[in-house]
Amino acid sequence: xxxxxxxxxxxxxxxxxxxxxxxxxxxxxxxxxxxxxxxxxxxxxxxxxxxxxxxxxxxxxxxxxxxxxxxxxxxxxxxxxxxxxxxxxxxxxxxxxxxxxxxxxxxxxxxxxxxxxxxxxxxxxxxxxxxxxxxxxxxxxxxxxxxxxxxxxxxxxxxxxxxxxxxxxxxxxxxxxxxxxxxxxxxxxxxxxxxxxxxxxxxxxxxxxxxxxxxxxxxxxxxxxxxxxxxxxxxxxxxxxxxxxxxxxxxxxxxxxxxxxxxxxxxxxxxxxxxxxxxxxxxxxxxxxxxxxxxxxxxxxxxxxxxxxxxxxxxxxxxxxxxxxxxxxxxxxxxxxxxxxxxxxxxxxxxxxxxxxxxxxxxxxxxxxxxxxxxxxxxxxxxxxxxxxxxxxxxxxxxxxxxxxxxxxxxxxxxxxxxxxxxxxxxxxxxxxxxxxxxxxxxxxxxxxxxxxxxxxxxxxxxxxxxxxxxxxxxxxxxxxxxxxxxxxxxxxxxxxxxxxxxxxxxxxxxxxxxxxxxxxxxxxxxxxxxxxxxxxxxxxxxxxxxxxxxxxxxxxxxxxxxxxxxxxxxxxxxxxxxxxxxxxxxxxxxxxxxxxxxxxxxxxxxxxxxxxxxxxxxxxxxxxxxxxxxxxxxxxxxxxxxxxxxxxxxxxxxxxxxxxxxxxxxxxxxxxxxxxx
Numbered sequence: 304x305x306x307x308x309x310x311x312x313x314x315x316x317x318x319x320x321x322x323x324x325x326x327x328x329x330x331x332x333x334x335x336x337x338x339x340x341x342x343x344x345x346x347x348x349x350x351x352x353x354x355x356x357x358x359x360x361x362x363x364x365x366x367x368x369x370x371x372x373x374x375x376x377x378x379x380x381x382x383x384x385x386x387x388x389x390x391x392x393x394x395x396x397x398x399x400x401x402x403x404x405x406x407x408x409x410x411x412x413x414x415x416x417x418x419x420x421x422x423x424x425x426x427x428x429x430x431x432x433x434x435x436x437x438x439x440x441x442x443x444x445x446x447x448x449x450x451x452x453x454x455x456x457x458x459x460x461x462x463x464x465x466x467x468x469x470x471x472x473x474x475x476x477x478x479x480x481x482x483x484x485x486x487x488x489x490x491x492x493x494x495x496x497x498x499x500x501x502x503x504x505x506x507x508x509x510x511x512x513x514x515x516x517x518x519x520x521x522x523x524x525x526x527x528x529x530x531x532x533x534x535x536x537x538x539x540x541x542x543x544x545x546x547x548x549x550x551x552x553x554x555x556x557x558x559x560x561x562x563x564x565x566x567x568x569x570x571x572x573x574x575x576x577x578x579x580x581x582x583x584x585x586x587x588x589x590x591x592x593x594x595x596x597x598x599x600x601x602x603x604x605x606x607x608x609x610x611x612x613x614x615x616x617x618x619x620x621x622x623x624x625x626x627x628x629x630x631x632x633x634x635x636x637x638x639x640x641x642x643x644x645x646x647x648x649x650x651x652x653x654x655x656x657x658x659x660x661x662x663x664x665x666x667x668x669x670x671x672x673x674x675x676x677x678x679x680x681x682x683x684x685x686x687x688x689x690x691x692x693x694x695x696x697x698x699x700x701x702x703x704x705x706x707x708x709x710x711x712x713x714x715x716x717x718x719x720x721x722x723x724x725x726x727x728x729x730x731x732x733x734x735x736x737x738x739x740x741x742x743x744x745x746x747x748x749x750x751x752x753x754x755x756x757x758x759x760x761x762x763x764x765x766x767x768x769x770x771x772x773x774x775x776x777x778x779x780x781x782x783x784x785x786x787x788x789x790x791x792x793x794x795x796x797x798x799x800x801x802x803x804x805x806x807x808x809x810x811x812x813x814x815x816x817x818x819x820x821x822x823x824x825x826x827x828x829x830x831x832x833x834x835x836x837x838x839x840x841x842x843x844x845x846x847x848x849x850x851x852x853x854x855x856x857x858x859x860x861x862x863x864x865x866x867x868x869x870x871x872x873x874x875x876x877x878x879x880x881x882x883x884x885x886x887x888x889x890x891x892x893x894x895x896x897x898x899x900x901x902x903x904x905x906x907x908x909x910x911x912x913x914x915x916x917x918x919x920x921x922x923x924x925x926x927x928x929x930x931x932x933x934x935x936x937x938x939x940x941x942x943x944x945x946x947x948x949x950x951x952x953x954x955x956x957x958x959x960x961x962x963x964x965x966x967x968x969x970x971x972x973x974x975x976x977x978x979x980x981x
Contacts, residue, residue, distance in 0.1 A: 314340065319348035319626075320392075322404070334407040341365065341400040346393035349630040353413045356384045356406040364396030368738060370424040373706050386416035389424070389630055391738075418852075421859035422465070428709045429697075430469040431688055432459045435714040435722075436476035436519070436680065439500035440485035443507045444763045445794055446756040449782040450746040451713035456513040457783070457865060458711065458744075460919035461858040464940040472687040473508075474519030475501035478661040478676045480562040484599075493660045497522055507766040512775050512922055517687040521679075527686060528662050530701050534682040534733060535664045535674055537702070538654070541732035543613055545668070548651060549591040550610035555601040559610060559657040560590060564600055567593030571643075579677075582717040582748075585640050587652060611669045612653040620728035621645045627727040632742035632860065636716070637723045644724055652725070654678050681726040684710065704734055710741040711860060719745050742860055747787030751794050764794070774964055776921045777803050783865035783920055800966060806873065807961040814880050815928070818906050819955025821883075825890070826903070828956070830933065832949035833904040834897025843882060843905055847912060847944040850875050854916045855940065865920070872917060879909040907932065907947040910955070915941045924960055931958045 314321035322339035335354075338361070341347065349368075358367075360380040367374045367382055368391040376382060376392075384390050386409075394400040416423070434451035437443060443452070455471050462469035477497040486496045501520050508515065521527050535543075551560040558564070565578040570592040574583035578590040590596065591607060598605050617624075628641060644650065654675055655664065661673025685701040688708065692699030699705070712722050723743050730739045748755060756763045769778055781802050785792050822828060854871050856862045886902035889895045914928040933951030 318350055320345060334405055336403065336405050338401065338403045341392055341394040341402075343394055343397060343399065347391055348626055349389055349391050351387050351389045352384075352406065353386050354406040354408050355386055355412060356390075356404065358382045358384075358392065359403045359405075361401040361403060363394060363398050363400030365400045366393045366395055367391070368393060368706075370428075370709075370740065385423070386413040387420045387423075388416075391630075418856075421856075421861040425462070425467055425709055425860060428468070428707045429699075430462055430467055430709045430711065431684070431691075432462070432469060432471045432711045433684055433687075433713065434471070434473045435712075435718055436474040436521075436683065437504050438479040438481050439475045439477055439497045439504060440479065440481045441500055442503045442765055442767065444756050444765045445769070445778075445782065446749040446751070446763075448507070448511055448513075448766055448778075449749045449786040449794075450715050452508060452511065452513050453779060453782055453786070454744055454746065454863070454865065455711075455713040456511075457858070457919045458713075458860065458863060459514070460922070461940070462860075464918060464938070465855075466939065470516040470688075470691055471514060472517040472519075472684070472691070473515060474517070474521060474683065474687065475504060476676060476680065476683075477501065477520065477522035478673065478679065480564065480658070480660070480676070483658075483660050484563040494522060507770070510770040510775065511766060512779065517691050519683060519687050519690065521683065524686075524690075527683075530686050530689075531662050531674060531679055531682045532665045533702060534685070536666065537733040538729065539613070539664075539666055541735065543615060543654060543732060545611050546614045546651065547609050547611045548589070548614060548653070550608055550612075551590045551593075551596060551598075551605040552608050553598045553600045554603045554606045555598075557606075558600055560598055560600070560605055561653075561656050561658075565590050565593070565596055565598055565605060567596035570594060580717060580720060585716055585719045586643060587720045589652065610657060612657075612672065613655040613664070613668075614651045614653050615725075615728065615732075617645065617650045617652060617724070617728060618648060620731065623731045624724055624727050627731075627739065627741070628723065630738070630740060631723075632744075633723060634743065634745060637719050637743055637745060640719055641724055644720060677721045678725065678729055680721065681729045684726075704730075704737045704739065706737070708740065710739065711744065712741060713744045713746070716745045716747055719743075744863060747789070747791045749782075749785075749787050749794060750791055753793055764796070769964075772923075773962070776924045777807055777961060777964060779921060780807060780869065784869040786865060788864055788866050796966070800964060803961065803964050808963060810873070810880065811876050812959070812961045814876060814883065815910060815931075815955055815958070815960060817883065818879075818903075818910065819931075819953065819958065821890070821903065822907075822953045823956045828953050830907060830947045830949050830951040830953055831900045831903050833946055834900040835895075836901055837898055840898075840901050840905060843878070844908075844944065846878060847875075847905075847909060850878075851912060851916065851941065851944055858919060868920060872913070872920075875909065875913060875916075879906055882906060882909075904946050904949075907953075908944060911947050912941065912944055927958065927960060931955050 313323040320339055320341050323337045325335040325337040360376050360378055362378050364377045367376055370389055432455045434455035459469045459471040482493045482497050486493045505518055551565055553560060562578045569576040569581035569584060570588060571586045572581060572584040573594060574581060580587050596605050655672040656675050657670055658673045663673050685704060688699050689701040714722050727739060751762055754762055781799050785794060850871060854868060857864050857868045857871060882902060883906060886899060889899050911932055914925050918925040931954045932947060933953055
């Protein structure tokens with residue numbers, strides 16, 4: 304027998320509170336026990352374990368915060384957490400919250416929980432998938448499309464197929480300073496530029512089969528301005544204040560400089576950069592730190608001075624940001640970026656800028672200023688949720704975010720600072736009782752022939768240059784396979800055409816057509832029933848189940864990777880081709896006709912599975928393949944592999960799913976706008 308006495312002298316820091324060292328009981332289960340104390344107003348840091356864990360509340364009042372839920376606890380409450388279930392224990396009473404903690408490992412239970420973790424943490428919650436609102440200073444090229452927009456679309460489609468309530472939201476980020484730069488180039492107005500390209504961008508997204516549940520045009524939405532001003536006033540109430548800090552001004556006309564109007568070299572990595580963010584290392588700046596800055600208004604060295612702006616000291620929010628990220632799905636690169644940024648002492652970042660284009664706060668200011676468009680975007684996400692709520696009759700309000708909202712962000716790495724560091728700080732300031740629950744999916748730059756997509760160098764392929772109803776699935780397939788997930792990747796027209804010719808036509812189309820011909824010749828275009836099963840057939844069928852399980856994981860919010868999804872889809876087709884080749888030898892052998900029927904039935908099961916698992920990525924292909932197999936799309940993710948019902952009419956033989964893309968129809972074209980900030 305072992306005992307653990309409740310004594311404060313045994314405490315040491317753990318999980319953000321004081322806890323005793325654990326003791327372990329004997330026996331098979333190896334149960335560990337400890338006890339802890341949460342101070343008044345305190346809470347544990349968000350955490351999760353591979354063990355099953357149980358809290359017994361000994362005294363005090365508190366709340367347990369898990370994925371989308373907040374539960375009250377008090378003396379005598381027993382709470383059991385499954386493996387990998389995120390949890391926070393918060394003290395909301397007027398005395399220390401004391402509890403006993405029991406935990407143990409069960410390998411079977413842990414494995415089951417791990418397989419279902421993505422479903423569990425999203426279950427019974429509205430899920431809002433955001434792709435970064437693009438800057439309407441130009442249309443979208445393949446670099447843009449391969450990143451946030453394709454990723455968010457595929458994930459939303461998958462979530463819906465698995466029974467989740469999911470919505471895809473984005474919009475036109477009209478008040479970017481880059482819109483002003485484009486207007487100067489065109490001798491136009493920012494409003495005219497924003498309106499024209501917002502329409503162009505939406506048309507390109509439609510051509511790419513990217514479905515949107517909300518597309519907010521910020522300069523056109525009637526309720527957007529007042530909602531943003533309300534949000535800003537909340538920030539001021541929370542402590543945001545006007546401060547005087549160094550700033551840059553054009554040495555010729557005296558204009559305040561930020562973002563598009565100033566460039567130089569990043570003070571962190573020394574790369575060429577525009578103001579306020581470095582695309583290479585992702586670190587923010589306030590422009591005054593630039594190495595060799597130049598004004599784009601005059602190309603002269605700027606004058607250094609001071610400006611009074613609303614500013615936020617990010618250093619004050621370090622624990623808030625880190626605590627939020629411990630609850631989030633976040634990449635190691637973003638974690639390191641956070642460490643780099645938050646290690647700066649007293650890092651103050653302006654939230655407003657002297658400018659004409661944008662929305663001004665209601666608060667009295669020294670001179671004309673607008674809310675900086677990047678902090679503005681934090682409100683824009685909440686506004687989009689509220690707009691969906693209005694349409695479908697849900698009580699979702701931008702000024703009352705709810706605990707069960709699950710938010711998933713897709714963005715380019717150069718926007719990482721805003722999404723994963725700045726926004727959690729702003730949300731905690733505006734809504735101190737709301738613990739936002741956000742997953743982050745960042746992508747790296749997608750290159751064209753080894754160089755960044757660039758319109759100024761006539762180095763871009765725009766969505767409308769390549770997208771047609773006949774090519775959209777091929778484009779989605781290739782971009783998914785080659786998009787930058789862990790590192791920068793490269794698009795070339797030759798590789799794209801080779802992918803279509805060799806993979807989609809040479810393998811996918813060839814196998815499906817050949818299968819259709821064999822069914823036409825051997826079974827009169829009717830689905831054969833499976834006959835005799837060999838050990839090889841059973842192993843193949845088991846392999847299909849494994850492929851299905853793996854693809855579910857790679858589409859999921861936990862393991863999302865379109866690169867690997869396409870790898871698995873190609874492997875699925877490759878396995879079917881090998882099965883067909885092996886059984887071609889017995890096609891005309893009447894003695895083993897029953898075994899041949901089983902092989903063909905398994906190929907059809909593979910085709911049916913392919914139609915199901917390509918639906919989030921290749922919706923047109925999926926729909927056509929289902930129809931060729933004698934039925935409509937199932938509309939949901941399959942729980943298991945099943946054979947195609949026997950006797951159905953099959954129309955694969957003459958069905959064209961993919962064909963070569965005419966090389967002369969795809970050319971690199973150019974426009975003159977700056978690169979969109981996505």
